[in-house]
Amino acid sequence: MRNTVIVAAMAALFSLPLQAAEPAPLSQGEVRKIDVGAQKITLRHGPIASIGMPPMTMVFEVEKPELLEGVSAGEKVNFQVQQQGSRYIVTELQVVK
Numbered sequence: 001m002r003n004t005v006i007v008a009a010m011a012a013l014f015s016l017p018l019q020a021a022e023p024a025p026l027s028q029g030e031v032r033k034i035d036v037g038a039q040k041i042t043l044r045h046g047p048i049a050s051i052g053m054p055p056m057t058m059v060f061e062v063e064k065p066e067l068l069e070g071v072s073a074g075e076k077v078n079f080q081v082q083q084q085g086s087r088y089i090v091t092e093l094q095v096v097k
Helices: 002-014
Strands: 029-035 040-045 056-062 076-084 087-095
Touching: 040 076, 040 087
Parallel strands: 056 087
Antiparallel strands: 029 040, 029 076, 040 056, 076 087
């Protein structure tokens, strides 16, 4: 009887429709420095909700060097960060016009 209940519960769980996860909101920041050769950007930023990071200034890796094209120190940006172990990687970067 117990196994039947467990099997029924598992079947119900796996039959639930999958919902797309809401994309994390973009965070806001200001570019302090760009190092194209090292594929890194220094940002002074507000809270980053997607990874639970408080406001601070720090260096981030960038996922693709193309993200740094057309970006200059002093510009305001919206960005997305993913944490991979101890690394923080910018995966999206938009200059605020």
